[in-house]
Amino acid sequence: MKRLGILHTAPFLVDVFKGLLGERYPELESFHVVDESLIQDARRHGGMVPAIVRRIAGQCALAQEAGAQAILFTCSSTSPAVDTVRKLVDVPIMKIDDPMAAQAVRTGRRVGLLCTSRTTVGPSETLLKQHAAEQGRKVAIETVVENEAYFALRNGDKAAHDAAVARAAAELSKRTDVIVLAQASMAHLAAELNGSLSVPVLDSPSLCVAALGKLLEG
Numbered sequence: 001m002k003r004l005g006i007l008h009t010a011p012f013l014v015d016v017f018k019g020l021l022g023e024r025y026p027e028l029e030s031f032h033v034v035d036e037s038l039i040q041d042a043r044r045h046g047g048m049v050p051a052i053v054r055r056i057a058g059q060c061a062l063a064q065e066a067g068a069q070a071i072l073f074t075c076s077s078t079s080p081a082v083d084t085v086r087k088l089v090d091v092p093i094m095k096i097d098d099p100m101a102a103q104a105v106r107t108g109r110r111v112g113l114l115c116t117s118r119t120t121v122g123p124s125e126t127l128l129k130q131h132a133a134e135q136g137r138k139v140a141i142e143t144v145v146e147n148e149a150y151f152a153l154r155n156g157d158k159a160a161h162d163a164a165v166a167r168a169a170a171e172l173s174k175r176t177d178v179i180v181l182a183q184a185s186m187a188h189l190a191a192e193l194n195g196s197l198s199v200p201v202l203d204s205p206s207l208c209v210a211a212l213g214k215l216l217e218g
Helices: 013-024 037-045 050-065 080-085 098-107 118-134 147-154 158-172 184-196 204-217
Strands: 004-008 030-034 070-073 093-095 110-115 140-145 178-181 201-203
Touching: 004 013, 004 050, 013 030, 013 184, 013 204, 030 050, 037 050, 037 118, 050 070, 050 080, 070 204, 080 093, 080 118, 093 204, 098 118, 098 178, 098 201, 098 204, 110 118, 110 158, 118 140, 140 158, 147 158, 158 178, 158 184, 178 184, 184 201, 184 204, 201 204
Parallel strands: 004 030, 004 070, 070 093, 110 140, 110 178, 178 201
Antiparallel strands: none
16 A cells, blocks of 8 residues: 655644544555645635745655655645646645545536635636536536635634534525535534435545545555
């Protein structure tokens, strides 16, 4: 099994992925790198800028030097950089939301995209359209941005974050066939939402970890 390097822009995801990877791949050797400045600068500049792409390329190069034979990148907002960086390193890189986007467009034509940060909107919409094109499907994407949830979580109010996301998901479910939770920070709500809503709700961490098997064994 390949040694996996996991690159994060949100510190809390380290424990999330340690748990998920430990359950599914107990013999996996992996390490985590966190750079919060990437998402901070993406928000400050309103999206991707060349400096962010260069820094992500540097992080991936360092991960490869540290022995990573495969890399998982867990930030949705800055994931477009991966398309460029893949050409610069010799190891495969998986985006956290690739498996989720692929399943979403297989599931229904009307896709609800729920975000808590505006920086995620463009990358997530583009990814859904790319997977729809690859599968020969036409999808209509309805995007909702719950900034209230983002700031609540940043201020440590997890309950307010969860309540805002649940309200938005309930409204979105009335007009869509499937809901995509664009940020991994919402993933812990997936089970509850799937139990209460009439449409499937997809989260990126669980689907991503399930899809890693082929990458790690390949």
